[in-house]
Amino acid sequence: MPQAFDYQKQNLPPIKSLRHAPREEMYLPGHRTCAGCGPALNYRLVAKAAGKDTIFIGPTGCMYVANASYLCTPYAVSWIHAQITNGGAVGSGIEAAYKILARKKKYDGPFPNIIVMAGDGGSVDIGLQAMSALMYRGHDVLFICYDNESYANTGIQTSPTTPYGANTTFTPPGKMIPEGKTLFPKDPPQLVIGGHPLVKYVATTCISYPVDLMNKVRKALNYDGPSFLHMLSPCPKGWKFDEKLSLEMGRLAVDTGMWTLYEWENGVYKYSRLPKKYKPVGDYMKFQGRFSHLKAEHIAKMQAFVDEKIQRIKAIAVEAPIPTPKKKAR
Amino acid sequence: MAIKVPKEREVPFGAITPAPVGQQDLFMTSNWRIVRPVIDNEKCTRCFICYASCPDSCWSYNEKEDQMEWNWKFCKGCQICIYECPSDALSAVAELDFEDGVVRLEKPF
Amino acid sequence: MAKELMLSGCAAAAQGAKFAEVEVICSYPIRPYTAIMMELSRMVANGELDAEFVHGEGEHAQVSVVLGASAAGARAYTGSSGVGVTYAFEVYSPAAGGRYPLQMAIADRTLDPPGDFGSEHTDAMSARDQGWLMGWASTPQEVFDNTLINYRVGEDQQVMLPQFVCQDGYFLSHIPDKVVLPDIAQVREFLPPYSAPHPLSTTCPVSHGPQIKPDQGAVMDAQRASTFLIVPEVIEKAVADYNRIFKRNIPPFIEKYKMDDAEVAFFIMGAHANTCKKAIDQMRAQGLKAGMVRPRWVRPWPTKQIAEAFQNVKAIASVETSTSYGGAMRGGNLVHELRATLYDLEKRPLVTSFMAGLGGDVILFEDFHFMAKILNQMVKEKKTSKHVYWIGFEED
Numbered sequence: 001m002p003q004a005f006d007y008q009k010q011n012l013p014p015i016k017s018l019r020h021a022p023r024e025e026m027y028l029p030g031h032r033t034c035a036g037c038g039p040a041l042n043y044r045l046v047a048k049a050a051g052k053d054t055i056f057i058g059p060t061g062c063m064y065v066a067n068a069s070y071l072c073t074p075y076a077v078s079w080i081h082a083q084i085t086n087g088g089a090v091g092s093g094i095e096a097a098y099k100i101l102a103r104k105k106k107y108d109g110p111f112p113n114i115i116v117m118a119g120d121g122g123s124v125d126i127g128l129q130a131m132s133a134l135m136y137r138g139h140d141v142l143f144i145c146y147d148n149e150s151y152a153n154t155g156i157q158t159s160p161t162t163p164y165g166a167n168t169t170f171t172p173p174g175k176m177i178p179e180g181k182t183l184f185p186k187d188p189p190q191l192v193i194g195g196h197p198l199v200k201y202v203a204t205t206c207i208s209y210p211v212d213l214m215n216k217v218r219k220a221l222n223y224d225g226p227s228f229l230h231m232l233s234p235c236p237k238g239w240k241f242d243e244k245l246s247l248e249m250g251r252l253a254v255d256t257g258m259w260t261l262y263e264w265e266n267g268v269y270k271y272s273r274l275p276k277k278y279k280p281v282g283d284y285m286k287f288q289g290r291f292s293h294l295k296a297e298h299i300a301k302m303q304a305f306v307d308e309k310i311q312r313i314k315a316i317a318v319e320a321p322i323p324t325p326k327k328k329a330r
Numbered sequence: 331m332a333i334k335v336p337k338e339r340e341v342p343f344g345a346i347t348p349a350p351v352g353q354q355d356l357f358m359t360s361n362w363r364i365v366r367p368v369i370d371n372e373k374c375t376r377c378f379i380c381y382a383s384c385p386d387s388c389w390s391y392n393e394k395e396d397q398m399e400w401n402w403k404f405c406k407g408c409q410i411c412i413y414e415c416p417s418d419a420l421s422a423v424a425e426l427d428f429e430d431g432v433v434r435l436e437k438p439f
Numbered sequence: 440m441a442k443e444l445m446l447s448g449c450a451a452a453a454q455g456a457k458f459a460e461v462e463v464i465c466s467y468p469i470r471p472y473t474a475i476m477m478e479l480s481r482m483v484a485n486g487e488l489d490a491e492f493v494h495g496e497g498e499h500a501q502v503s504v505v506l507g508a509s510a511a512g513a514r515a516y517t518g519s520s521g522v523g524v525t526y527a528f529e530v531y532s533p534a535a536g537g538r539y540p541l542q543m544a545i546a547d548r549t550l551d552p553p554g555d556f557g558s559e560h561t562d563a564m565s566a567r568d569q570g571w572l573m574g575w576a577s578t579p580q581e582v583f584d585n586t587l588i589n590y591r592v593g594e595d596q597q598v599m600l601p602q603f604v605c606q607d608g609y610f611l612s613h614i615p616d617k618v619v620l621p622d623i624a625q626v627r628e629f630l631p632p633y634s635a636p637h638p639l640s641t642t643c644p645v646s647h648g649p650q651i652k653p654d655q656g657a658v659m660d661a662q663r664a665s666t667f668l669i670v671p672e673v674i675e676k677a678v679a680d681y682n683r684i685f686k687r688n689i690p691p692f693i694e695k696y697k698m699d700d701a702e703v704a705f706f707i708m709g710a711h712a713n714t715c716k717k718a719i720d721q722m723r724a725q726g727l728k729a730g731m732v733r734p735r736w737v738r739p740w741p742t743k744q745i746a747e748a749f750q751n752v753k754a755i756a757s758v759e760t761s762t763s764y765g766g767a768m769r770g771g772n773l774v775h776e777l778r779a780t781l782y783d784l785e786k787r788p789l790v791t792s793f794m795a796g797l798g799g800d801v802i803l804f805e806d807f808h809f810m811a812k813i814l815n816q817m818v819k820e821k822k823t824s825k826h827v828y829w830i831g832f833e834e835d
Contacts, residue, residue: 018378029386029404030354035362036408040385053641057507068649071341072356076349078639080510081648083529086503089495093463093507093515094639096491100462100513104489107512112641130503133496210382236408244409247383332668333661341651341659344538344599346637349644 007102007111009140010053012218015211022048024076031074033066036243038233038250039146041207043067043117046144046231049214050221052077054113055094059087059127061119062153063146078112087118088130088143095139113221114141120161121151124188132191135226138198142220142227145188148235156238160186163258164305165298166290168238173293180293184305192228193264199226203263206232208250212272216263232259240289252284257306260313269316281306353404359386361432363407365422371397373419380411380420402430446618448611451579452518452544452604453478454618455586457488458626461516461542463508465493465501469523470556471608472546476518498523502530502543509539509601510647512638514590517541520608521548524562528569534601535570536663537648540593540633542586543571545605546612549798557799558608560708560761564772567737570663572602572670574736575709577694579616582606584681584689585735591630591677597669599636607710607760609799621685629684670739692741694733695748697723701730703814704749704788706777707758708734711795711802715758718807729811737776745780749788754814755781757792758802759827770794770827789817795830806830 015021026047033040039062047054056079058064064081067074082090095114101107116134123131123145131143150168151157158168158181166181167173173180189202201223205213213231220227234250236243253259256279261272281303285291294302350356367380380389380398388401389411412420425431446454452475456464464483466476482488491508495501498519505515519527524545534541549559560575567573572593576582582604589602606612637645651659671692678691696716698704707715712733722729732748734741749755759771768774774792781787793810795802809830817823 018382021382023391025387027387028350028353029388029401030350030357030359031386032357032359033385035406036410037385041383044385044387045382055511055639055641065650068646069357070652071345071347071649071655072350072354073347073646073649074350074354074357075646076351076644078349078641078644079646080507080639081533082503082507083533085529086500089500089503090507090510092493092500093465093504093509094511096463096493096504097508097511097513097515100489100491101511104462109641129496130500133500136496137494244413246385246408246410247414333665335658335661335665339652339655339658341655341662343636345536345648345651345659346538347646347649349646 005103007099008109009111009224010113011222012049012051014218015049015214018211021211021214022051024048024052026050026052026054026076028074028076030072031067032069033062034237034243036236036246037066038207038235038246039063039119039148041246042146042231042233045207045210045213046115046117046217047075047077049217050113050115053110054115055079057082057087057091057094057114057116059116059118059122060084061122062148063117063119065153084122085126086130087116087122087127088132088134091116091141091143092134092137092139095141111140116141116143118143118145119152120145120147120149120159120188124186124191125160132196135192135196135199135228138225140225142217142229144229144231146231146233147188148233148238150235150238152235152238161188164302165294167293168290178295179298189228189230189264196226199228200266201227201263204230204232204259204261206250206254206259206261207234208247208254209261209273212261238290241287245287249284249287252279252287255279256281256284257310258284260309271313274313278310358403359406360403363405364425365407365409366405366425366428367400367409367412367420368423369398369400370419370421373417374398375417377416379414379416383410383414441622442620444618444620445615446579447474447613447615448576448579448582448606449474449546449613450478450615451582451618452586452606453482454620455583456516457482458621458623459514459587459590459630460488461490462513463491463493463505463515465495465504465515465517467495467498467501467519467523469498469520471548471612472518472520472544474612475544475546498527499530502527502534505541506530506534506537506539509541509635510537510639512633512635514633515541516544518544518546520546521562522551524566525550528566531566531569531571536659538599539601540590540599541601542589542593543601543603544586545603546608547605548608555798556608558610559797559799560605563603563605564737564761566603570600571738572600572736573605573738574734575605575607576611577710577712577733579611580618582611583618583620587626587630588677588681592670592673594633595673596634596636598666598673600666610710625684629680667739671741674736690735692734692736692744693748694735696731696733698730698732698748700728701752702728703754703756703811703818704730704732704752705756705758705807705810706732706773708737708773709760711758711760714802714804715807718804721804722808722811727811727815740776740780742780745777746784749781750784750786752788754789754791754817756810756814757790758796758810759792759794760796762797768792768826789823791817791823791826791828793828793830800831802830809833
């Protein structure tokens with residue numbers, strides 16, 4: 001691409017606490033997402049952190065169909081629907097357009113935050129090609145994978161991030177396949193970290209830690225080039241838990257090691273919240289109907305998978321927490 | 331030769347709609363809930379956790395009154411805020427206990 | 440100062456994009472259109488053209504990237520051939536329904552299986568129902584002209600539709616012919632800058648493409664159909680301006696060759712029309728009153744103009760350079776549209792079709808003479824005894 005030039009990139013300051021977060025909502029009330037929807041809360045926090053000079057790309061998924069029905073959306077900023085296949089590509093095109101418009105002085109405002117909000121399918125399954133190409137080409141775009149661990153919008157089918165042992169409508173447990181899902185999931189941040197030379201920032205987040213989440217969004221946006229965020233988005237309908245427990249599920253995911261909060265910045269790993277002592281995975285899985293068919297041997301398999309992950313983390317972990325509000329112990 | 335489209339069914343050009351301002355009134359969801367969160371302002375410590383936990387942005391902080399305000403139009407009654415509140419300031423009360431409970435929408439959805 | 444060069448169709452397309460001052464280009468290699476992108480990348484690298492040149496990861500991505508660019512307010516350009524055209528299929532309707540006036544150059548190519556580099560119109564023709572403007576050029580000059588004309592028509596505020604600018608692979612894309620390049624000032628007079636009505640903006644936020652209500656699906660279709668009712672008058676005005684500014688004499692909808700007193704005629708699209716015209720000269724020398732109609736547009740189909748041109752003709756040979764397996768006539772798809780066009784004429788000409796120029800085949804003079812022989816037979820017998828002939832497979 002032509003030489004670098006000053007295209008008036010924004011620089012978003014870190015958010016000190018919930019009180020200090022911008023009050024303005026960019027993801028407004030008035031959408032058809034389920035009560036207690038994790039991805040919706042995710043969207044809200046991302047939009048809040050990004051601010052008004054933002055353009056969202058919404059590949060088909062829950063965060064399209066549930067948000068944008070009918071003939072109305074909850075986005076206070078510009079937003080465009082993309083196919084589930086091409087979130088990364090449409091985002092690339094918008095970024096290229098703004099670059100040329102800025103260079104030709106047809107646009108002289110702050111360079112918009114261009115954010116692709118793709119589900120797990122739209123990020124690492126059918127949308128993988130477009131996501132990877134965006135990372136490779138180095139567009140100044142933030143690609144977010146809001147992970148509810150299934151193709152939720154079409155009625156909860158398995159996706160590459162669905163955990164082992166989950167009951168989905170494409171992996172129902174039965175006599176021949178007692179655990180339901182037999183495959184272990186892909187690791188989206190590792191896919192990005194593993195081979196895209198222009199990516200400088202990759203991080204994971206969880207809605208249970210909103211200040212951490214919003215600061216990671218800002219950090220990612222502030223980098224000149226592509227960034228990737230993997231955001232755990234508990235799904236009451238898909239995971240089959242009481243909707244008031246959405247944030248509890250996020251905390252338990254982190255406490256059991258099922259989800260690891262970390263940043264990868266210019267080759268260095270920083271962990272945001274490492275439990276001193278991990279809870280057993282059963283403490284997380286027992287709340288979720290998608291795991292209720294599992295026997296002890298399956299849970300043990302899951303525990304072994306998580307234990308191996310923990311060992312790898314312990315070998316390189318550097319804990320660098322981003323402040324989250326103190327919460328009274330329950 | 332032109333095709334007549336009934337005005338009320340018209341689709342805007344390219345299916346492009348203006349962004350909403352403040353809230354999306356075309357999709358009120360208040361009639362989803364069967365309980366609503368009720369706040370005890372004495373117990374509330376203004377920690378902002380309810381504000382940060384709501385997928386539907388139904389809690390906001392009123393600077394002037396120094397209290398949290400609840401958006402009746404959109405609350406789906408998911409009870410995340412009630413569960414998350416660290417000071418027991420929120421409780422779930424049956425929607426039918428309120429005169430304006432189980433709100434009827436003017437239009438479907 | 441007008442410059443005359445010998446350019447292949449691909450080079451002419453690249454020049455067209457350059458003169459149109461396209462802003463976002465998305466490339467992906469596939470024969471035979473690749474040369475367009477190679478040419479454009481050279482222009483960007485040496486500063487001849489200031490554009491964002493994005494290396495797409497595939498044809499589906501190409502159309503997606505330029506869709507995003509167009510939505511953001513930039514003039515966008517891409518292209519493909521053969522199975523690349525069909526790979527991008529998912530995005531065609533979103534581009535047209537979303538009203539993004541991007542342009543896709545297609546140098547056509549036979550579809551797999553198996554890999555076959557030869558020219559055939561089936562690839563682009565199979566996308567003709569997706570709501571884009573579409574037409575074939577027959578010379579490199581026309582490729583250049585069509586590039587500019589299509590942007591002008593597509594970006595018209597009443598139209599706002601994407602365009603397929605098609606040319607025969609190899610025959611047009613790779614064989615040079617004379618092209619007159621204009622002044623950039625003339626082009627700027629003809630083609631105003633792209634002005635998206637509701638771009639993705641930070642100051643005036645919009646939502647592109649929320650789900651429509653359940654009773655609006657047909658409405659959306661009807662609205663898209665309505666736009667095509669306006670397109671012909673936009674084309675007419677655009678071509679009139681083109682002729683005025685560039686001192687040319689391009690017919691807006693169809694090219695007619697020796698049709699005034701024609702008794703039999705050929706209906707043919709693309710570069711093979713050049714051979715056809717020469718064959719017609721030979722026929723005329725032998726006393727046969729033959730003529731040719733070449734549609735410059737597939738969408739919008741120039742129904743009125745084609746019907747008018749053929750109204751006094753006794754027999755028509757539709758030269759099918761694309762396939763429609765199992766279709767009504769069991770041959771190609773051009774003849775279906777032609778027969779629909781002629782159906783309401785008081786005196787319906789006899790129509791037959793000839794499968795020719797498929798899989799990269801050249802259509803020879805003798806093939807056109809064979810077709811003329813059949814047409815003469817039809818006129819004598821006053822009927823069409825066969826609806827589809829396969830050139831090269833029929834007994835003489």
